[in-house]
Amino acid sequence: MLRLHNTLTRAEEQLQPAEDMLVRLYTCGPTVYDYAHIGNFRTFVFQDLLCRYLRYRGYQVRHVMNITDVDDRIIQNSKALGIPLKEYTTRYTEAFLEDSRKLRILPPDIMPLATDHIPEMVQLIRRLEEKGYTYRRSGIQPGARVDADRYEKDEARDFVLWKAAKEGEDFWETELGPGRPGWHIECSAMSMKYLGETFDIHCGGVDLIFPHHENEIAQSECATDKPFVRYWVHPEFLIVEGEKMSKSLGNFFTLRDLLAKEHRPEAIRHLLLSVHYRKQLNFTADGLHQAHSALNRLENFSLRMSEKADSSDPCPSFFEQVRLAREKFIEAMDDDLNTSAALGVLFEFVSTTFKMLDQGSLSGGDARTALGFAREADQVFDVMPEQQTLLDSQIHQKIEERLAARRRRDFAEADRIRDWLLSQGIQLEDTREGTRWKRLH
Incomplete structure (x- = not known):
């Protein structure tokens, strides 16, 4: 059974969805103010792997990933360029989806835009207001406007649910007054609309634990009087050549930067998945080189097994070898998605099979079975070359x-x-x- 490290309890727990074999999963999507960088994509590729492995293990997955298409950075950038907010965010949303396709990230079942869910956010804020969990500060009286998002707080831990409108910025006329939602209320409103007031798994980068996810829990559970999420899963940071990624250091890369240098997207995906998600990933030139070499080995394996394969039955001893490899692969992935161990199982199997082929002890049925197991494992990782369609x-x-x-x-x-x-x-x-x-x- 799959075990996941639950950030909420700080313990590894066996996954037990509320509804038998259906997993309700919410993942924090991109804030579309610019092109996503490789640190962002470590999280998105991991979330894709989680979805794939859940399905591999027989679960149905209802995956919701939001698009944050309104926040301070988006508004500032669109104003600076003189581009309407919707036009600006559409540009970077489409860029994100294009990059995701190149990294073979499966689309979510539902991908809500924050700006399409203002009524749900207002409704959730009103529920909190009715229960006495909110208070108003200058500029948030209906019909009033202010020139700054600086509100007096009763306590430093408090956070803004609704920001009053500013002159020259996009806003929504609502019963709360003209304004726009705060960051945290967006995810609570959208996740509960599509997954219910309590759901199974919530993912996001480790940088979102505080304040975003803590505030999500606070506002959601105050509104519903129910537990919000059962399992919280957070991938660690990505660093580049041992240092924090920074434009000032010249080590800041978008996916497009790497593709322009003729790095294969499958190699980038392989590298992003090669280290356990709860360990910091050091993204290096040497690591990319090794990822390319690993892909070449898998491609060679796929080609040679395809050439050797026939419809005969595999030898019983080789069939047992495949069964044991599959068992070890699942054991590694069930252990909090230990991708490095699972990839180790796959490449050890590839090496052993190559040796048998070179020694002449691999039958056509063995080759077909070997290729079948490799492609089965690749249902989870999706880094192998796609089968070419013959003309x-x-x-x-x-x-x-x-x-x-x-x-x-x-x-x-x-x-x-x-x-x-x-x-x-x-x-x-x-x-x-x-x-x-x-x-x-």
């Missing part, structure tokens, strides 16, 4: 080669070609009129 001309060429082999009565070669095509998703059917084929995928 019609390539298929016809292989059919001609098979026909030539049959004419010279080299039936072993004919069978090998047939089995290779099958491994590529192409099924052959020999008829009186000739050989027909169809795609299985």
